[in-house]
Amino acid sequence: MDEQDQQQTPEETPVEETPTEETPDEETPAEEIPAEVLRANLTKANQEAAKFRTRLREVEKALEGRKTDEEIQSLLDNLTHERETAERSLLIENVALKFSLPEELASVLQGSTREELEKHAATLAKFAPTSEQVPPGDLNGGLNPGNDSGNDDGLSPLDRVRKIKGYR
Numbered sequence: 001m002d003e004q005d006q007q008q009t010p011e012e013t014p015v016e017e018t019p020t021e022e023t024p025d026e027e028t029p030a031e032e033i034p035a036e037v038l039r040a041n042l043t044k045a046n047q048e049a050a051k052f053r054t055r056l057r058e059v060e061k062a063l064e065g066r067k068t069d070e071e072i073q074s075l076l077d078n079l080t081h082e083r084e085t086a087e088r089s090l091l092i093e094n095v096a097l098k099f100s101l102p103e104e105l106a107s108v109l110q111g112s113t114r115e116e117l118e119k120h121a122a123t124l125a126k127f128a129p130t131s132e133q134v135p136p137g138d139l140n141g142g143l144n145p146g147n148d149s150g151n152d153d154g155l156s157p158l159d160r161v162r163k164i165k166g167y168r
Contacts, residue, residue, distance in 0.1 A: 092117060099125040 067075070091114060096106030099121040105128055111117040155163065 095121045099128075101125060101128050 092106060092109050095109060095117045101121055101124055105124045109117050110120050
């Protein structure tokens with residue numbers, strides 16, 4: 001029965017014939033392919049090659065500025081140092097403000113932790129001038145022409161002296 005099945009299978013399948021027309025995509029001798037098709041295929045291949053060359057240049061340009069591991073580590077160390085310096089400056093400024101220290105004393109604060117800085121700031125605060133010790137900014141001796149002291153002439157002290165000298 002197996003032999004009969006095998007014999008019937010080739011007879012049952014119809015054989016289809018392919019058309020005799022040749023398409024330009026099939027491999028045929030070069031003299032049979034029209035020149036326009038060859039030019040189109042060449043143009044297409046050139047365009048693909050140009051895309052690959054452009055992409056290669058982009059990748060080379062991107063890798064050109066790439067740093068080595070040592071350079072990256074050096075940059076990272078520099079940035080870490082700058083950050084630590086900024087954090088310390090901010091910490092010193094905060095402690096100095098907390099204890100009302102002037103800038104001159106804030107710059108000499110010593111200590112590596114907040115507690116150490118606060119302890120030193122408390123010691124320095126004992127010697128720092130307080131607001132009670134600071135003299136007032138307006139020390140003109142009472143000779144302010146804008147002050148109503150009974151003179152309504154509105155003259156400055158110098159003009160008053162000239163006026164008095166003029167009467168003699």
